[in-house]
Amino acid sequence: MKMSRKLLIAAAVAGMGSAVMAQEQIVKIGHIGPVSGPQAHFGKDDENGVRMAIEDLNAKGMEIAGKKVKFQLVAEDDAADPKQGTAASQKLCDDKVAGAVTFVNSGVAIPSSKVFHDCGIPMITGAATNPELTKPGWDTTYRVIANDNALGAALANYTAHVLKLKNVAIIDDRTAYGQGLASVYKKDAEKLGVKVVASEFTNDKATDFMAILTSIKAKKPEAIFYGGMYGQAGPMLRQMAQLGMNDVKLFGGDGICVLELAKVAAGAKTLENVVCADGGASIAKMPGGIEWKKRYDAKYPGQFQVYSPYFYDGVMLLADAMKRANSWDPKVYIPFLQKADYQGVTSRIQFEKNGEMKNPTYTLSKFVNGDKVAIDLK
Structure with missing residues (x-):
């Protein structure tokens, strides 16, 4: 059966579209946090930070190893419970996420870090602060905030x-x-x-x-x-x-x-x-804090708590390491993550050998008329 010229052109265009789609690589980024229960304000804020980073990366477009990359969020609820958190961590491993930016609670993060280590997937926390988290010195565990x-x-x-x-x-x-x-x-x-x-x-x-x-x-x-x-x-x-x-x-x-x-x-x-x-620094003293917070509030009005900019930077760190390694395979890009020198929204981020931040900062605050206000320590 002969095809008309228009049908031939349409078929060719469709074929090109399929080829482009075939070249697009889905890279999954995991988040686990307490999005239910009494700490849900924290969990939702953090997930918003991860989601916002993924949207920004996808809007800019990124090519790795000759393929256009589309980042995809895989989100789980730990309800601030260690058992639920470790089960969620194993689920992300089974789902073959390329990395995870995750955890509010140290009690969830510490046992879950072993799960990520065993499956060779890097996890970055922007909230869990117990120093025990990085004691094993695993190359899969990182923290982008000052510890306790x-x-x-x-x-x-x-x-x-x-x-x-x-x-x-x-x-x-x-x-x-x-x-x-x-x-x-x-x-x-x-x-x-x-x-x-x-x-x-x-x-x-x-x-x-x-x-x-x-x-x-x-x-x-x-x-x-x-x-x-x-x-x-x-x-x-x-x-x-x-x-x-x-x-x-x-x-x-x-x-x-x-x-x-x-x-x-x-x-x-x-x-x-x-x-x-x-x-970390107050929003006003973060290198990109004020502008970032304006964008966050426009997307998620009334939901900001404290950690979301660190979770945003965590996703960007993973993407930066993948780009420099020219690979989304954790085995290939983890050494590049260890040697990060990334200017984020929150600060310039570099890591010690154990995954702690070099030169972390902190902020003391008080409450005035119901608003949280940074204390000037000078």
Whole structure:
């Protein structure tokens, strides 16, 4: 049967289209975070950062090994639970993601890092801060934010040298994150001459702290350090106000250093006594922070928490390493990731041999009229 000239041209064009499609390489990037449960604000914010980076990469277009690359997000929920997190990690391995930018909670990240190591896939976290994460020194584990050693030391220094407080109490939530951060703070504060008058613990689901706070109040601390998340710190602030602990500071790490704390504290006057530490610079002091945040807010209004720019940079780091290696195969590009020298939204990122950032920064903040405000330490 003879084909008309138009049909022949159409068939040729269709064939060219198929050839172009065949040349397009799908490269999967994984994200795991608590997108359900009490920490969902963090998980969704982080996933937004990953999604935004993937959209930006795909809009620019990238060729690796002669093929046009299309990045694709593979997202899983860990509900801040280690068992769910390790299962999700294995799922990403089975799905053959090229890399993962992932985890809010150190208690999830630490066991999950072994899963990624065993399947040879690099994972970058922009939020899990326990130093134990990078202790094995695996070439698959990276962190783009200051760890708890830096945050705990910064808060201890602020306690002793800036506020000149003498007596503090400590509460932790018994998670890898909360207990680890509280331990670092206690060690550094005591080195600086601060007396720890009470050490108490709770759990990461608790909302009633009256018994613990009543016991602590009797010991007359000038501040309480809480190792845990905002979901517990909010009720704690309300109950401190109920007990008349209006002059007692509440210190904490990045787990409480979010705008959501003001909502959960529900107007408690004690919110003004919070001093908290984030790994990294404030948005205003990040090299690309202000412009990036404008774009983020336009895409995801009202969803910003704290970590999303680090997760954005994590994806860009993976893509940069792939580009320099001319391969999306982890075995080929991991050595290029180790030698990263990348100017991101958050900072210039380079890694130590164990996957920690070189020269990480931190920010101390307070709350003024419900807004989180960076403290000028100069």
